[in-house]
Amino acid sequence: MFRKLMKLEEAKKVIDENFKPAQLGDEDVALLEAYNRVLKEDIVSQMDVPSFDRSTVDGYAVKAEDTFNADENQPMTLIVSGMTFAGEQPRMVLSKGEAVEIVTGAPLPEGADAVVMVEDTERMDDQLQVYTAVTPKMNVMQRGSDIKSGETVLHAGQVLGASEIGALAALGLTKTRCFKPPMVAVLSIGSEVIEPGKLLPAGKIFDINAYSLSTAVIECGAKPIFFGVVPDDKASLSKTLTAALASADVVITSGGVSVGSRDYTPQIVDSLGKPGVVVYGVAVKPGKPTTVAFAQDKPLFSLPGNPAAALLMFYLLVRPVIQRLCCRAPSDMRSIKAFAGVKLFSAKGRRTFVVVRLVLDVEKCRLIAEPVAGASGAITSLTGADGFVEVMENQQYINKDEEVSVKLFRSV
């Protein structure tokens, strides 16, 4: 295999062209557990909501025309002929010249078409003085005004939040059909990497990437299958990758992609199925040795071992694929305008991502993008960071104080 660096956009295009998202399974989810899940099918209402004309105030149900001549100085007098209660269908029929006491949420009695607010009336026994005119439908929430029978209330692919789940409850539903979240296998490669929780032998480091990437998978609304650290020999790696591919919709490895003699990952990944490796290195910094393959129509991302690079490449290349698989609109990273705090340099010929922290310049009332301190690739370089600035391939540097767009790691 020949390592030919692709530009970032080219890599994205090749991934898009090769990616045929599998149809995810689906399952019934109880409403109270459906937050952030993706709806499998359109929800068409079988009923009107509300299913009757409701009062939106406390007051008196009337025939609007009986009040047309009322005003503050010349009240109209109506006869109170009864009372309705919330939750009970009134049995009376309102006649001309009559009013029925009503509370918020109660159904209007037959014959009534409006409600006068209690504040606009004065009552003495069954005599009601009405000090204001109301028009038909006033202070009434009409049958079907929230949802009409036959109306499509929610659409397949919608992500369920508070108001969507409220709308499902309004229809009397207690559960709803959602896509199963995609399964994403996450594994770390490298003889120098060991599982946290063990004693650290000389020359080894604790695994970071399986944890940070699994968390990033959860953040996308998918489910990680945590494989942890895989021994860096051809047989183990091949066996684990085959198992990962069989059990997951997407496979993410990190480490084992440099040109070192022990790095078999790209070769093994390429052998798992057609078309095999489609992206073999990306002209970015950090993240250059990223490899992308497809086998059995599933994408396999081999990210660098460098924790900051692995997470950046996840956000840039992997997240959009998981979002497509979830049937979520693949949202670009949110960005925010800021000003470069120092001169930001690019790596020769490569798109360069400078990880930054946003600092408020109180005097000038603007945001400054300050590159975070710390060794390149250090996981701690990301913990204090808000996002990154891109320096383009053909750009030597971004000047101090130049306006930049900061792509944010997460929405605050």
Added chain:
Amino acid sequence: MFRKLMKLEEAKKVIDENFKPAQLGDEDVALLEAYNRVLKEDIVSQMDVPSFDRSTVDGYAVKAEDTFNADENQPMTLIVSGMTFAGEQPRMVLSKGEAVEIVTGAPLPEGADAVVMVEDTERMDDQLQVYTAVTPKMNVMQRGSDIKSGETVLHAGQVLGASEIGALAALGLTKTRCFKPPMVAVLSIGSEVIEPGKLLPAGKIFDINAYSLSTAVIECGAKPIFFGVVPDDKASLSKTLTAALASADVVITSGGVSVGSRDYTPQIVDSLGKPGVVVYGVAVKPGKPTTVAFAQDKPLFSLPGNPAAALLMFYLLVRPVIQRLCCRAPSDMRSIKAFAGVKLFSAKGRRTFVVVRLVLDVEKCRLIAEPVAGASGAITSLTGADGFVEVMENQQYINKDEEVSVKLFRSV
């Protein structure tokens, strides 16, 4: 009790003054389950990460000074005296004039202080031609350069995302101490309200608010205790509210706060403890009948029954309280600039919230805030909405095409 409307800011201030956030309990959480949890204590590293000088490239470990005179035309010749492997502590000591083969991630042998990339060398048996000069520390990730022993890596109160969980793994941790999420009791009041999943009798509506508000609670990182619909009589309500207060850190009711004869909620809430009701009506539209009380140092929010109003008041008044309780930075709602699509009117003397959808005006390349169609208070008026525009108390209207700030319900 006298219903005296407060301005929104006054209501917020009164809530802040009365709110003494209880210390939440804490628990150990496995790293892979810690996404979006809040750290209980500072994390101070007991170790250097990495714990040895590592090569960041494949190549040859050298003494930098041995290469100072090397360039493309005049390579320096070194003797390859051995090989190191990732994950193994090398036993050799590098002497002047020697080089040791090294892979990415492997520890530098004693005596070496830099690494020459394999691309910048040519090897014949044990003879190595070095075509470039390297400076000390070049291509080396130094011991402790990610995390130094004694360094505070994360702070109490930080919300754990991918990079924070990666940093915890880097320290060899498998679990971490987090605050328990606050418990929020959610209940709906109203004789006209019944649980979804049942048959709908005439005059009744399905409960919406317990579902939408419980979901909004989950969205804040807290845990809802779902009480569903509570019968609208004084005894049941008093008993349930007492139980809710005992089991939760915050209580949210909706409905039962209009002036109707059956609405006992404010009285009962006031009787549960001192200081009782502190906000009795807010000068906003929708949301006016909102009541806030404190008892046993816990806040009780009585929101309107109108689903859109209940959810809006949740975002405006309840969410900041839950965030403070979670020890999360109480983030104001994110807002975005747009232009009014039509004239937006205010209710006389009340802060008015106009629920809007954002539409892209492609021609002028700007966002338009369009009021959503639908009955006032309809839950479906929120399902298609992006946020709301505030029309201030002293403002009669916002003109079409005027610039507005749209407060977003959620980050997209």
